Every structure is written in C-alpha cells, then in structure tokens.
Amino acid sequence: MAAETTPPPGAEIRDGNTAAETAGAAHGDHVPAGTTEVAAHGSESGGLPQFKFEYWGGQIVWLFLIFAVLYILLAKVFVPRLRKIQDNRQATIAEAVNQARSVQAEAEAQAKAAQAEIDDARARSRSLAADAKAKAAAELAVSQKAEDDRLQAQMDEAEARIRGLRDQAMSNVRGIAGETAQAMVEKLTGQKVTAAEIDAALTAQGAA
Amino acid sequence: MADPMHQFEIQKIAGLPELAFTLPGVGVIDMSITNSTIAMLLAATLVVVFLAVTTSKAAVVPGRLQVIGEGVFGYIDDLVAGIIGHEGRKFFPFVFALFMFILAMNMLGLFLVFTATSQLAVTASLAVMTILLVVGYGILRNGANMYKLFVPSGVPWYMLILVTPIEIISFLLRPVTLALRLFGNMLGGHVAMKVFAGFVVSLGAMAAGGGLGLLGIPGAALSLGGVVALTALEFLVAFLQAFVFAVLACVYLNDVVNLGHHH
Numbered sequence: 001m002a003a004e005t006t007p008p009p010g011a012e013i014r015d016g017n018t019a020a021e022t023a024g025a026a027h028g029d030h031v032p033a034g035t036t037e038v039a040a041h042g043s044e045s046g047g048l049p050q051f052k053f054e055y056w057g058g059q060i061v062w063l064f065l066i067f068a069v070l071y072i073l074l075a076k077v078f079v080p081r082l083r084k085i086q087d088n089r090q091a092t093i094a095e096a097v098n099q100a101r102s103v104q105a106e107a108e109a110q111a112k113a114a115q116a117e118i119d120d121a122r123a124r125s126r127s128l129a130a131d132a133k134a135k136a137a138a139e140l141a142v143s144q145k146a147e148d149d150r151l152q153a154q155m156d157e158a159e160a161r162i163r164g165l166r167d168q169a170m171s172n173v174r175g176i177a178g179e180t181a182q183a184m185v186e187k188l189t190g191q192k193v194t195a196a197e198i199d200a201a202l203t204a205q206g207a208a
Numbered sequence: 209m210a211d212p213m214h215q216f217e218i219q220k221i222a223g224l225p226e227l228a229f230t231l232p233g234v235g236v237i238d239m240s241i242t243n244s245t246i247a248m249l250l251a252a253t254l255v256v257v258f259l260a261v262t263t264s265k266a267a268v269v270p271g272r273l274q275v276i277g278e279g280v281f282g283y284i285d286d287l288v289a290g291i292i293g294h295e296g297r298k299f300f301p302f303v304f305a306l307f308m309f310i311l312a313m314n315m316l317g318l319f320l321v322f323t324a325t326s327q328l329a330v331t332a333s334l335a336v337m338t339i340l341l342v343v344g345y346g347i348l349r350n351g352a353n354m355y356k357l358f359v360p361s362g363v364p365w366y367m368l369i370l371v372t373p374i375e376i377i378s379f380l381l382r383p384v385t386l387a388l389r390l391f392g393n394m395l396g397g398h399v400a401m402k403v404f405a406g407f408v409v410s411l412g413a414m415a416a417g418g419g420l421g422l423l424g425i426p427g428a429a430l431s432l433g434g435v436v437a438l439t440a441l442e443f444l445v446a447f448l449q450a451f452v453f454a455v456l457a458c459v460y461l462n463d464v465v466n467l468g469h470h471h
Contacts, residue, residue: 048213048216049216049218050329050395051328055242055244055329056329057231057234057237058238058240058242058245059218059242059245059327059329059330061237062248062249063248063329064333064337066248066249067305067309067334067337070252070255070256070305070308071301071302071305074259074301074305074308075301075302075305078263079300079304082259082263082277082278084266085263085270086278088266088268089268092268
C-alpha cells in the first residue's frame with residue numbers, strides 16, 4: 001500500500017484524476033437533450049450517480065411494472081402450484097400413514113381373532129378331554145359296580161353253599177355221632193338201642 | 209477506467225420517446241430502456257424461469273430442482289407464518305416476490321456489470337411500496353384503531369408523552385431505513401470491490417514500470433485477495449439483505465395485522 005503513495009516519476013498513474021474526469025464526462029454525456037430542467041436538477045446533487053434524478057422516474061415506473069407482473073405471476077401461478085405440491089405431499093403422506101395404520105389394526109384384529117380361535121380350540125379340547133375322562137370314569141364305575149355285584153353274588157352264593165354244606169355236614173355229624181353212639185352202646189352193653197333213643201339222648205345232650 | 213462510481217451510471221440502451229409521459233407536478237418520465245431496466249427485467253425473468261423450471265414437473269417425491277424451489281418457498285413460507293402467524297398466508301406472495309426479486313437483483317449484480325439494488329430509486333420504491341401496503345392494509349383492517357400503532361398498550365400516560373412521538377418518528381423512518389439499508393449495502397460492497405480491483409490494476413501498472421515500482425506486486429496480490437474475499441462476502445450480503453428486507457416487511461405487516469396484541 002505504501003508503494004502506491006510514492007509513485008516513481010514518469011509512471012503513468014491516473015487514478016485520482018480520472019475518477020472526477022470520467023464522472024464529469026459521464027454526466028455530460030447522459031443528460032438527455034430535451035430535459036434540461038431535470039438535468040439541471042440532477043447535476044446539482046452531484047456525487048453519486050444514483051442521485052441523478054432524471055433517471056428516477058423511468059426506473060420507478062419500470063420497477064413497479066416489472067414487480068407487478070412478477071407479483072401477479074407468483075401469486076396466481078407459482079405460489080398456488082408450490083402450495084398444491086406441498087398439500088399433495090402432505091395428503092399423500094397422511095393417506096399412506098392412515099392406510100398403514102388401518103392395515104396394522106386389521107392385522108392386530110386378525111391376530112386377536114386367531115388367538116381367540118386358539119383359546120377356543122384349547123378350551124374345547126380341554127372340555128372334550130374332561131368329558132372323556134368323566135365318561136370313562138363313569139363307565140369304569142358302572143362296570144366295577146357290575147363286577148362287584150357279580151362277585152358279591154358269587155360270594156353270597158358261595159357262602160350260602162358253604163353254609164349249606166356245613167349245615168349238611170353238621171347234620172351228618174349228628175347222624176354219625178348217633179350211629180357211633182348206637183354202635184358203642186351195642187358193643188358196650190350188648191343191647192340194641194334204637195335210633196330214636198339215641199337221637200333223643202343226643203338232643204338232650206345237645207340241649208345240656 | 210478505474211472510477212468505482214462508473215458502475216452505478218444509468219445508461220440508455222434504447223430510447224423510447226413515444227412511451228415518455230408527463231406526470232403533473234413531477235415532470236417528464238423518461239421510459240427509455242436503461243441498464244437498470246434491463247437488470248430488473250433480467251432479475252424478474254430469472255425468478256420466473258427459476259420457479260417455472262423447479263415446479264414444471266411437480267412430483268410428490270421431488271427431484272433435485274424441485275427440492276431447491278420448494279426449499280426457497282418453504283423458507284419464506286415459514287418466515288411469514290412465523291412472524292405474522294396464520295394470517296400471513298395472504299401476504300406470502302408479496303413477501304416471496306419481494307425476496308426473490310431483491311435476491312435476483314443482488315445476485316445478478318455480482319455476475320453482471322450493473323446492480324439494480326444499488327440504485328436508490330429502486331430500493332426507495334420497494335421500501336415505499338412495502339410501507340404503503342402496511343399503511344393501506346392497516347387502515348383497511350383497523351380503521352381508526354391504527355393510532356394504537358403509536359400508543360403502546362399498558363404504558364402510563366406520562367410515558368406516552370415521550371413514547372408516542374418516538375413511535376411516530378420510528379414509523380416514519382421505516383421506509384427510509386428500509387431503502388437505505390439495501391442501497392447502502394449494495395453500494396458500499398460494490399464500491400469496495402471496484403476500489404480493490406482498481407488497486408490490482410494500478411499497482412500492477414506501477415510494477416510494470418520496474419525499479420521501486422516492483423513493490424506494487426505484493427500490494428496488487430493483497431488487493432486481489434481482498435477482491436476475492438469481498439466477492440465471497442458480497443454473496444453473503446446479497447442473500448442477507450434480501451432476507452432482511454423480507455423479514456422487515458413481515459415485521460411491519462405483523463404490526464398492523466396483529467395490532468394491539470403482541471404474540
């Protein structure tokens with residue numbers, strides 16, 4: 001930077017001067033011939049080219065025209081279009097989410113139904129098993145009872161038979177005893193005793 | 209030509225004397241096509257082309273271009289909705305047009321030779337247009353209640369004596385600051401770039417003279433680095449000023465849309 005302030009003699013530096021020169025030149029060039037009044041106003045302000053007011057009117061009017069067209073295009077065409085795209089997307093996403101949710105709900109309901117079916121089948125099989133068991137138990141009880149009864153009858157019959165046999169045997173014992181007594185009496189005494197006497201004696205003996 | 213102000217000169221491209229008309233009290237309005245008109249037209253065309261291209265194949269699943277278009281749209285939409293609230297939707301096209309137009313003019317200024325937003329006539333018109341919309345809509349909506357804009361609620365009367373004039377002055381200064389902020393940023397940035405670029409040339413010319421002038425080489429290199437850095441900064445400023453303009457337009461609109469109840 002220091003070098004700039006000390007230019008070597010002879011070097012052609014036209015920086016500072018030309019600025020003013022060209023500004024002045026440009027000023028002169030661009031003043032429209034017909035609008036001396038506005039031009040005078042513009043040159044009064046000097047300095048920045050932006051303050052040349054003879055160009056303000058045109059710029060402002062053009063700006064409003066261009067901006068109006070741009071605004072109308074945006075408001076009527078592009079903003080609704082973009083809004084529609086976004087609304088569409090949102091609707092699509094919402095629809096997809098809803099669909100997924102309903103599918104999920106359906107799957108859940110189906111799973112629940114299947115579970116219920118399984119539970120039902122399980123309960124049914126359980127009751128079936130219980131029924132079968134009960135039936136088998138009842139049948140067993142019936143047949144056992146029948147068998148018991150049969151055995152009991154057999155036993156009773158056998159007991160009755162045994163009792164009969166015993167009674168018969170006991171009555172035989174009396175006969176044998178009578179005959180034995182008759183024979184013993186005959187042998188001992190040599191007298192004949194009748195069976196009726198012996199029987200009477202036996203009865204008396206038995207009663208004693 | 210190293211005049212840093214030359215870039216702001218209005219130059220007639222095509223004279224249109226048949227379009228010129230006289231505005232009473234103002235004078236003759238020269239409707240000639242100038243470099244400023246061309247820049248504004250180009251900017252507006254660029255905006256329209258950009259939006260047309262990015263929204264031409266509207267798909268639910270966006271393509272790359274559509275993402276950009278929707279990104280800008282969503283950015284400003286969120287801004288408007290965030291500042292003004294749900295009633296901001298009717299102002300969205302205006303704010304969006306304002307933002308896109310200013311951004312396009314600022315950006316074109318960095319690629320072409322003329323920046324429309326460095327013209328005070330342009331920025332002042334945009335600012336006045338915005339404030340007129342604010343005032344017009346405010347009166348239409350609030351009627352006589354507009355005075356509340358200058359009389360904040362919940363302030364004791366003795367404070368109002370002080371606050372109300374301040375509020376009025378600040379409201380009157382809004383279009384001025386709105387216009388000057390954009391104008392000043394664009395003007396200053398482009399002047400600085402041009403000045404640094406001029407240093408590169410003049411220091412280079414000095415170095416070409418040989419001898420002590422060779423000292424100009426590092427200076428020129430430094431200036432060149434400065435131009436590069438400034439250009440990067442100007443891209444940021446170009447976006448930022450368009451954004452700031454849009455934000456302030458929203459803030460001013462919010463003042464009259466939600467008059468009296470701050471949120």
